[in-house]
Amino acid sequence: MKSQSDDLYNSLKVLPASPGIYKFLNSEGSIIYIGKAKNLKKRVQSYFSKNSSNFKTSVLVKSIRTIEHVIVDSETDALLLENNLIKSHQPKYNVLLKDDKTYPWIVIKNEPFPRIFSTRKKIKDGSSYFGPYTSVRHMNVLLNLIYEIYPIRSCKLELSEQKIREKKYVICLDYHIGKCKGPCENKQSEQSYNEIIEEAKLLLSGKTKSLISLLASRMKSLAENYEFEKANHVKKSIESIKKYTSKSIIVSNLKDLDVFTIIKKENTFYLNFMVIKEGSVVYAYSNKIKDQLNKTADEICSVQIDYLKEKFRSDNQTVLVNEKLNFEHPDYKFECPKIGAKKELILLSLKNVSAFILNQRKKAILQTANNNEQRILETIKKDFKLKSIPIHMECFDNSNFHGSFPVSACVVFKNGKPSKKDYRHFNVKTVEGPDDFATMKEVIYRRYKRLIDEKRTLPQLVIVDGGKGQLSAAVEALDSLGLRGEIPIVGIAKRLEEIFFPGDRFPIYLDKRSESLKVIQFMRNESHRFGIEHHRNRRSNAALHTAVDVIPGIGPKTVTLLFNAFKTIEGIKNADKSALIKIIGKHKTGLVQDFFKAPS
DSSP: OTTSOHHHHHHHHTOOSSSEEEEEEOTTSOEEEEEEESSHHHHHHHHHHSOOSOHHHHHHHHHOOEEEEEEOSSHHHHHHHHHHHHHHHOOTTOOTTOSSOOOOEEEEOSSSSOOEEEESOOOOSSOEEEOOOSOHHHHHHHHHHHHHHSOOOOOOOOOOHHHHHTTOOOOOHHHHTTSOOOGGGTSSOHHHHHHHHHHHHHHHTTOHHHHHHHHHHHHHHHHHTTOHHHHHHHHHHHHHHHHHHTTOOOOOOOOSEEEEEEEEETTEEEEEEEEEETTEEEEEEEEEEEOSSOOOHHHHHHHHHHHHHHHTTOOOSEEEESSOOSOOOSSOEEEOOOSHHHHHHHHHHHHHHHHHHHHHHHHHHHHHHHHHHHHHHHHHHHHTTOSSOOSEEEEEEEEEETTEEEEEEEEEEETTEEOGGGOEEEEOOSOOSSOHHHHHHHHHHHHHHHHHHTTOOOOSEEEEESSHHHHHHHHHHHHHTTOTTTSOEEEEETTTTEEEOTTOSSOBOOOTTOHHHHHHHHHHHHHHHHHHHHHHHHHHHHHHHHHHHTSTTOOHHHHHHHHHHHOSHHHHHTOOHHHHHHHHOHHHHHHHHHHHHSOO
């Protein structure tokens, strides 16, 4: 993340946990990748959370300078929008969906006795298209339902009136098994067939309530005329439609139009513009405009709509707006819908406006925080006479109890904040007794020897908790590693908050209100807390194990097995005999239980 700008870092932090699409832009403002996500925040942050073993992804991440996103209502909408945008922009790093293939549609062919089938190509021949469907499985379920309910022909014959009259065709197997009523031999009129097609259109348009109402009326009429077999068939059709409706995913079959919504907050207008083609969102754009001349929403709209239509090359004749405008345009008309699918588009657009406003505010807060961090780090650089800004700082503190269980803690701060995943504990290995100086020398040596061996970056400032003695020991460790002068190091004494520099006879005293001192004190206190916590855990574990270690015939490996299984002395004492036998065997179980039963 160091190579990326603060703006990119802030964009990552304010992403919503909503379904949508994301666009990665390079330094030239060109879109280099478009993706979809069920959760935008998790998906986009995953690109930056770890080093990818995929070379293409690594190169992509290094090229990203700006992130844009569009919120949609569902993962299905995200799939459709991703498909349309990739085909429009042809991003460099997108491999899939760049060809002329698209998600499938269901078409009702413009021909005598129309066929209904799936296709991936839309032809402007007057046919009706429904979709697109992001799930082929759901589309096939819908097609099968139509074939199950309605006797629609599957042949590709040209059923013109003349050819039917001339008896050019012969009925096929579908007629004999009841899947077709034989229009090729004039056994079904075109009017009767078209009535079936109109009902199929209702189902494909998602107007299942109207269709069910129509079928229910027909079923009642058939029953009144004692045509119970036909009525039962209609009843089964209603049941099939109801069963499908609970699972269906049907995309609204809206015509081509644009959506423009605008909201004013304080002295700023926030707007969203979407281009809808064939029922799908193909472009979406959000922006803000500072109102320095007290303009009205109408004045902003009159300029921005023309600009945005030209920018996205939209020739749509209808523009949906969230508020009625007090002007007319000669080239297109405005609509302010109150209900239905168009109102849903307005709400989706307003959702994007609200998300944009929230993101802008979060970015402003983060930018202020970043500025504060930068100012504090600059102050530390000046106060401690450093060559570079101390983005990475580390602080060490020792802890022991009368020389027993000596430990040390290293806390890591990045950009002036704790980086807890980088904290490290040290169990002291070479020091006997309460020797704070030798302990500091050991842990400093071990820490930076490991960083060198692993070729990891070294800190720009190291702080040791203590005075001249601890600092001198730490400097000796750096000398033995050849790091003297490579890593700036200071000591901080607790009582008077004195800051010691290597080689200086006298300490310096920072202003008690100094931001530099407050950060150093925070690091010192954090290392002390972290070290004490580890020291107490070691003493506690040792005390627990001591109570079991004295059992004759029980060695350290058995003790470890017991504590892994039962956690505490009380847990071991009260453990069931069969459970103990399973862990340590029958003989040792007898030793343990006899020990706890013996009078103390």
